[in-house]
Amino acid sequence: MTTTTTTKDTAPAVPEREPVLDARGVTMRFGGLTAVRDVNLTVNSGEIVGLIGPNGAGKTTFFNCLTGLYIPTEGEVRYKGNVLPPKSFKVTDAGIARTFQNIRLFSNMTVLENVLVGRHTRMKEGLWSALLRLPGFKKAEAEAETRALELLEFIGLKHKADHLAKNLPYGEQRKLEIARALASDPGLILLDEPTAGMNPQETRAAEELIFAIRDMGVAVLVIEHDMRFIFNLCDRVAVLVQGEKLLEGDSQTVQSDERVIAAYLGEPFEGAPGEEEVAEVEAAEAAAEEAAAEEATDTDADPEPSGADEATDAATDSTETAAEDTPKAPGSGKENDA
Numbered sequence: 001m002t003t004t005t006t007t008k009d010t011a012p013a014v015p016e017r018e019p020v021l022d023a024r025g026v027t028m029r030f031g032g033l034t035a036v037r038d039v040n041l042t043v044n045s046g047e048i049v050g051l052i053g054p055n056g057a058g059k060t061t062f063f064n065c066l067t068g069l070y071i072p073t074e075g076e077v078r079y080k081g082n083v084l085p086p087k088s089f090k091v092t093d094a095g096i097a098r099t100f101q102n103i104r105l106f107s108n109m110t111v112l113e114n115v116l117v118g119r120h121t122r123m124k125e126g127l128w129s130a131l132l133r134l135p136g137f138k139k140a141e142a143e144a145e146t147r148a149l150e151l152l153e154f155i156g157l158k159h160k161a162d163h164l165a166k167n168l169p170y171g172e173q174r175k176l177e178i179a180r181a182l183a184s185d186p187g188l189i190l191l192d193e194p195t196a197g198m199n200p201q202e203t204r205a206a207e208e209l210i211f212a213i214r215d216m217g218v219a220v221l222v223i224e225h226d227m228r229f230i231f232n233l234c235d236r237v238a239v240l241v242q243g244e245k246l247l248e249g250d251s252q253t254v255q256s257d258e259r260v261i262a263a264y265l266g267e268p269f270e271g272a273p274g275e276e277e278v279a280e281v282e283a284a285e286a287a288a289e290e291a292a293a294e295e296a297t298d299t300d301a302d303p304e305p306s307g308a309d310e311a312t313d314a315a316t317d318s319t320e321t322a323a324e325d326t327p328k329a330p331g332s333g334k335e336n337d338a
């Protein structure tokens with residue numbers, strides 16, 4: 001990379017930070033599953049914000065709600081004060097770009113062409129202008145190429161502009177995805193696991209690249225599982241657990257919070273998000289088991305009315321069943337179900 005970067009501590013002083021992204025009460029349900037519940041998150045200009053959480057916590061779903069891939073079941077997302085339209089290309093148009101957890105490059109196109117694809121939202125020339133290659137289109141095309149080459153220089157891949165994307169090493173493919181996202185001139189970039197599969201040197205380079213992106217005036221929201229990377233990089237970190245925001249704070253605060261440690265180690269803790277739901281499900285299961293146990297007892301106690309002898313046997317059976325059932329521990333209904 002050719003740009004001199006700053007770090008978290010040497011970030012340029014931003015006179016006043018304006019909210020770039022403001023997500024309020026975002027909830028996303030898939031049928032009976034609530035993947036994201038009532039999440040608020042703000043990203044200000046000049047900031048790098050991290051979003052962490054165990055697998056399945058709802059991080060990517062939240063990203064998808066921010067970028068118009070999903071329409072949130074509830075809540076509102078604003079970019080620079082304006083409510084975002086629920087269409088991904090309109091969100092890109094508005095100024096939010098993203099990368100994906102699984103690299104999504106056009107593998108048989110060149111490195112330069114991949115960046116140019118990302119630039120098309122900023123090209124205002126119409127279809128006829130393009131088809132007839134009118135002067136206006138040629139000028140716009142030349143400008144797009146200049147900008148794409150600048151971005152390739154910025155990420156250190158200009159010398160590979162003519163290579164096919166599929167021939168780049170993995171770490172460079174991830175960088176190329178970032179360049180393509182930057183080609184739409186965003187005010188905010190969302191990075192979904194930018195260092196996944198990278199070796200330590202590539203991870204360090206990615207960190208520098210993200211600081212450089214912030215320094216060029218693009219706010220960053222990043223999902224990552226690599227905690228060292230995230231705590232070193234981010235001004236603020238929000239933690240999602242089971243779809244809910246557990247807490248938000250600076251790196252120091254978050255990494256020393258025992259609830260975060262417990263969430264990652266899978267240990268329950270008092271007031272954990274989703275605890276109420278778990279309690280409800282457990283209560284419903286216990287009630288169902290109790291009802292099943294009672295039904296089984298009643299069935300044994302009320303046999304077919306087919307004669308005095310059978311009635312006597314049934315009474316005996318019933319007594320035995322009751323005697324067997326009485327000392328069983330709660331939850332023993334499972335044996336009855338079986």
Ligand SMILES: Nc1ncnc2c1ncn2[C@@H]1O[C@H](COP(=O)(O)OP(=O)(O)OP(=O)(O)O)[C@@H](O)[C@H]1O
Nearest residue numbers: 030033034035053054055056057058059060061062
């Ligand atoms: N389209 C979908 N339909 C149904 N359920 C979904 C859908 N997308 C995600 N989910 C569910 O929502 C929950 C949150 O998933 P999500 O991928 O957002 O988590 P994550 O925090 O990004 O996980 P990871 O760190 O493993 O990528 C999971 O239980 C997942 O199975």
